[in-house]
Amino acid sequence: MEHLYNKYRFSDDKSLLELDMIQAFLAKSYWANQRTRETIEKSIQNSTCYGIYYEDRQVGFARVITDWATVYYLADVYIDEEHRGHGLGKELVGWIVQQYEGLSGLLGTLDAHGLYEQFGFKRNAERFMVRRPGS
Numbered sequence: 001m002e003h004l005y006n007k008y009r010f011s012d013d014k015s016l017l018e019l020d021m022i023q024a025f026l027a028k029s030y031w032a033n034q035r036t037r038e039t040i041e042k043s044i045q046n047s048t049c050y051g052i053y054y055e056d057r058q059v060g061f062a063r064v065i066t067d068w069a070t071v072y073y074l075a076d077v078y079i080d081e082e083h084r085g086h087g088l089g090k091e092l093v094g095w096i097v098q099q100y101e102g103l104s105g106l107l108g109t110l111d112a113h114g115l116y117e118q119f120g121f122k123r124n125a126e127r128f129m130v131r132r133p134g135s
Contacts, residue, residue, distance in 0.1 A: 001099075005091045008060075008083075009053045017044065017051050018058040025061055025078040030110065032076060043076075050096060052079070052088055059083040062092055064100070072100045074107040093119055 003010040023040055026032040032040075043063060052060030059080040066072035074096060079088045089112075097105065097119045106128070107116060113123060 003095050005088070006086065007054060008086075008088060008091075010050060010060075010092065010095055011053065012048060012050050014044065014049055016053065016058070017049060017061075019044070021058045021080075022061050025080065026076065028081075029076075029078060031108070047075070050092065052083075052092060054083060060088055060092055062096060064096060066100065066103065069103070071104045071106065074105060077107075077112075089115055090118065 001012050019037075019041065022044070023037055026035055026040060035043075047063040047065050050060075050062045050064070051058050060078065060083065062077040063075045064072050065075065074093070077089065077093065079092075093115060105121060107121065108130075109116060117123075
């Protein structure tokens with residue numbers, strides 16, 4: 001599936017994903033900067049992925065883990081620093097949320113609550129629990 005927004009192309013076609021670019025994105029993030037390339041590859045293989053492209057260069061990424069019936073988890077949302085400020089994050093999240101209408105959505109963030117709240121996500125620290133590897 002594809003979606004056009006200004007001069008950007010959004011796609012869920014995994015064959016378009018640029019693994020080197022995704023690894024570079026995630027290496028700059030606070031949540032995934034310790035992931036190995038192998039872990040990133042495996043996460044992509046087992047998720048529905050979304051890329052944003054500008055002049056055939058990948059400038060954004062997100063993944064969704066879902067059972068397609070009850071719940072989805074939105075992860076690894078990232079926009080290249082050079083392309084921030086153009087509404088791409090908002091457009092990407094809106095496009096993704098629309099595809100999973102009717103399912104409960106989950107995500108984790110330390111700094112983008114305002115973005116996700118625009119799409120109906122609510123903070124819920126008292127209900128959810130997390131178990132990290134090595135715990």
